[in-house]
Amino acid sequence: MNKQEESKYFEMLDKKNKNRKKSARCIFTGCEKHSIGSHSISKNSHIKNIAENGEVMSFCPIRQGENKELLLKKVGINQASVFHGFCKEHDQLFQGIDINGICTYKDLFLQCYRSVCYWLHMLTVDGSTMGELQKYTDDVMRGFFKRIIPSFDFDAFRFDKEYEENKVDFVKTIRELKTLLETQIECINDDRKIDNSVLVQIGDVEILFRKVEEVIPVVLNTMNTIATGEDNVFQIVLPNKMDTDIIVINASHKRVVLLDTWKVATSNMLNIIELIESWMISNEIWYIQPSVIEKIPEVRLKIICEDIRYWQGEHKLWEVYDMSIFDDLRQKYFKIYKDNDNLDDEYEEKERQKFIPQKRLNKEQREKNMRRLMGKLQYYGDFRDMTKE
Numbered sequence: 001m002n003k004q005e006e007s008k009y010f011e012m013l014d015k016k017n018k019n020r021k022k023s024a025r026c027i028f029t030g031c032e033k034h035s036i037g038s039h040s041i042s043k044n045s046h047i048k049n050i051a052e053n054g055e056v057m058s059f060c061p062i063r064q065g066e067n068k069e070l071l072l073k074k075v076g077i078n079q080a081s082v083f084h085g086f087c088k089e090h091d092q093l094f095q096g097i098d099i100n101g102i103c104t105y106k107d108l109f110l111q112c113y114r115s116v117c118y119w120l121h122m123l124t125v126d127g128s129t130m131g132e133l134q135k136y137t138d139d140v141m142r143g144f145f146k147r148i149i150p151s152f153d154f155d156a157f158r159f160d161k162e163y164e165e166n167k168v169d170f171v172k173t174i175r176e177l178k179t180l181l182e183t184q185i186e187c188i189n190d191d192r193k194i195d196n197s198v199l200v201q202i203g204d205v206e207i208l209f210r211k212v213e214e215v216i217p218v219v220l221n222t223m224n225t226i227a228t229g230e231d232n233v234f235q236i237v238l239p240n241k242m243d244t245d246i247i248v249i250n251a252s253h254k255r256v257v258l259l260d261t262w263k264v265a266t267s268n269m270l271n272i273i274e275l276i277e278s279w280m281i282s283n284e285i286w287y288i289q290p291s292v293i294e295k296i297p298e299v300r301l302k303i304i305c306e307d308i309r310y311w312q313g314e315h316k317l318w319e320v321y322d323m324s325i326f327d328d329l330r331q332k333y334f335k336i337y338k339d340n341d342n343l344d345d346e347y348e349e350k351e352r353q354k355f356i357p358q359k360r361l362n363k364e365q366r367e368k369n370m371r372r373l374m375g376k377l378q379y380y381g382d383f384r385d386m387t388k389e
């Protein structure tokens, strides 16, 4: 395959992937109906609160041949966070949230379920596309070896003991989590009002909830997988009219570590801003108030846009981001804490540094490192059962 054919092949895969995402069946167990496009985060209760002229800003993937870039663009609130996960009937499950936001324990579980379903849907489709790509690559290699060393058993080499020991099914644990939450929302009718700070344990999974008395102008629904591919953490930020709900679904084996970080990170507003920025830079599934981005100086914004592609592979989960995204909010609380004499010199200096563009490795080097990491994930990813037409 020459460069042009290769580029066409990737475009074809991309198109197929997009179509698969839109023509799915309802994700609710046992339901066979066609899904409709619906929000994974409520438009009325949350997205609307941070929109300007009916729009929010988000990163959109743009493909050019083999390369994918993420570009910041304005999106209408009717499109923001939409996915084809549920049929019309099952989308009604979330009616309460769409009217009143997160008020009860049941609302909390429903939002967790909705967010996990978003990721399950997206990753299942991506998994089938990855499977197709993997199959194609293996076929090419098989053919290549057959021509030059006919006696070489490519499959014994490719799917050897090491592969069997290291292979990862990226979707299995998310599917299990979805089932766990589905059982929870079906059997519990918990209309108890939720407190401002809550920790709920369901089986092995921990749900952390925190309401803060400030509108943080981002709607966020991200997922991160820790090294092994089986430890998942979901982060959700839901701005209301007067305050913001923050949710973490901790389905990882690093519960204690995350809980400790969570306690420190939610102890004051500057830490909360920092925590949410660290989530934003590790995953692009968020929608922000356009004026927040428009206020960031060009040089810093350029680095932020580049980091969105590389930061996650270069840093640990929830590692503090070294530059500011929410400038106004940070300055507001910086002033409040300073006026109250609540900032030590070291912290103050650290906060100041966040407004200065920070140094990075050159882009080629970062791209190379990321590709190496992605190649490894692709090699050990077990997508064989997920490939379907």
Ligand SMILES: [Zn+2]
Binding pocket: 026, 027, 028, 031, 032, 033, 086, 087, 088, 089, 090
């Ligand atoms: Zn359904």
